[in-house]
Amino acid sequence: MGSVSALEILKSRVADQQARGLTRRLVSVVPSCGRFVSVRGRRCLLMASNDYLGLAAHPRLAQASLEAALACGAGSGASRLISGTLEAHLELERAIARFKHTPAALFFPTGYMTNLGVVSTLAAEGDLIVSDQLNHASLIDACRLSHAEVQVYPHGDVARAEELLSQGPAHGMRLLVSDGVFSMDGDLAPLPALLAAARRQDALLVIDDAHATGVWGATGRGTMEHFGLEPGPEVVMLGTFSKALGGLGGFAAGAPEVIEALVHGARSLLYSTAPPPAQAAVALAALELVDAEPWRRERLHTLSALLRRRLAEAGLVVACESGPIVPMLTGSAQAALELAEGLWQRGVFAPAVRPPTVPEGASRIRLTVTAAHEEQDIEDAAQALILAAREAGL
Ligand SMILES: Cc1ncc(COP(=O)(O)O)c(C=O)c1O
Structure with a gap:
């Protein structure tokens, strides 16, 4: 009896979180590093990893x-x-x-x-x-x-x-x-x-x-x-x-x-x-x-600057001026989810980041650049974000 009510308590806690748009899922990403991954059956450009120098697959x-x-x-x-x-x-x-x-x-x-x-x-x-x-x-x-x-x-x-x-x-x-x-x-x-x-x-x-x-x-x-x-x-x-x-x-x-x-x-x-x-x-x-291999760091910063330039040219504001972490704030968790979905549909994987990882009202998409990317990948990611942001009314 006791264990049944304990499980009910856990279920209702998770349900509360889900009702606030904060559902969490462990989505399989194959492989875990490099330029391209398969996510929910779609081949995507990986723009979410912290493998900044592209060393994980070295x-x-x-x-x-x-x-x-x-x-x-x-x-x-x-x-x-x-x-x-x-x-x-x-x-x-x-x-x-x-x-x-x-x-x-x-x-x-x-x-x-x-x-x-x-x-x-x-x-x-x-x-x-x-x-x-x-x-x-x-x-x-x-x-x-x-x-x-x-x-x-x-x-x-x-x-x-x-x-x-x-x-x-x-x-x-x-x-x-x-x-x-x-x-x-x-x-x-x-x-x-x-x-x-x-x-x-x-x-x-x-x-x-x-x-x-x-x-x-x-x-x-x-x-x-x-x-x-x-x-x-x-x-x-x-x-x-x-x-x-x-x-x-x-x-x-x-x-x-x-x-x-x-x-x-x-x-x-x-x-x-x-x-x-x-x-x-x-x-x-x-x-x-x-x-x-110092070229990896140089390439990382060059590509990061390129992504920022392309987003700025399209009038998109990102929260940080330099470096490989490129956050685009959406405010609500729901808007971040919609933007992430729009990116995935365009073949770019960058999941929504929501509370408690960030403060309430500061949900976002956090794009990351790595030295494993090619220049064309960055152009593609920028284009996908611009279109997905327009579609989401951001
Ligand atoms: C700022 C910061 N410190 C520490 C950690 C934890 O590092 P690790 O993933 O090696 O446990 C992370 C990320 O996971 C982080 O972003």
């Missing part, structure tokens, strides 16, 4: 995965603190630290687990976290998990962030937390001002460069490089291998004291089995490719 990553699995096995067998730390993890962590110009780094199974582990270890009860309003869900969840006081500042408002930091506990930790590139909007955090504020307020600055690593900065090091900054000991850089780096896994890079604290306290690292050797090998190969 033969060198597949080869690295295969060789590591054949040499070291499919799994790591235990958590990092027991018997799960393999030479592949340590080699990768040295490479991440070199890549991010920090003294030390730590590899996590995913970016989400990185954020949970880092924020909830660095801040605890009695501490203060000051967090951007549009930070990624993983950072929001991490703040909740920490039991610290959390203060949210309006998006990008550094003056308010500093004011909140200045009201922090005299002896506790102050953490200033921001996405480096905001995942749904594509804009960059005002990093120079955030860093200056963190320094003045004796705070640690935690930057999640999930969408910046490999994409921003002359050599793809991320937002610090883009702004001409070097990470000092007060900066903790976070990132993921799941987007521009084409694989899976997250990392934290920073001062040895920070990494040591994470090894002692990050529960998402300590109480989860270590990533398999193949995952670490793929990540290492991807870091090498960022340096070996």
Whole structure:
């Protein structure tokens, strides 16, 4: 009896969400990366992936995965603190630290687990976290998990962030937390001002460069490089291998004291089995490719600029001025669904993004460009969006 009513409760919760136009479906996309995919039986140009450099299908990553699995096995067998730390993890962590110009780094199974582990270890009860309003869900969840006081500042408002930091506990930790590139909007955090504020307020600055690593900065090091900054000991850089780096896994890079604290306290690292050797090998190969194939980043930015130009010529307004994330706001969830359907009918796959992923009234289509695209793909995607937007009355 009890389990029947529990299932009824779950059904009615989902039905509530569906009644608000927020139905969620797991739609199969075949293959998962590259230029073209099959979605609901239609061949579509893929304009929704975070595989910004087009590395997910790179033969060198597949080869690295295969060789590591054949040499070291499919799994790591235990958590990092027991018997799960393999030479592949340590080699990768040295490479991440070199890549991010920090003294030390730590590899996590995913970016989400990185954020949970880092924020909830660095801040605890009695501490203060000051967090951007549009930070990624993983950072929001991490703040909740920490039991610290959390203060949210309006998006990008550094003056308010500093004011909140200045009201922090005299002896506790102050953490200033921001996405480096905001995942749904594509804009960059005002990093120079955030860093200056963190320094003045004796705070640690935690930057999640999930969408910046490999994409921003002359050599793809991320937002610090883009702004001409070097990470000092007060900066903790976070990132993921799941987007521009084409694989899976997250990392934290920073001062040895920070990494040591994470090894002692990050529960998402300590109480989860270590990533398999193949995952670490793929990540290492991807870091090498960022340096070996800089044309990918250049092409990505050239194609991103082309898409924006074509949309602007047609009078369409997008929410961000540069970079591979091109969001077009529709307001209502229903309008976003209609626009996504219009795109799919024209052979372009870019699903609707709706609350709670974005705030109420800020539903959108989020197009993403990758280095795997051809110039003609971008022309086709722009044309499809222009026609679908007209049809939807946007
Ligand atoms: C800003 C940001 N941080 C963290 C994550 C989580 O990374 P991962 O997919 O590796 O768990 C994502 C996306 O998924 C993200 O957009």
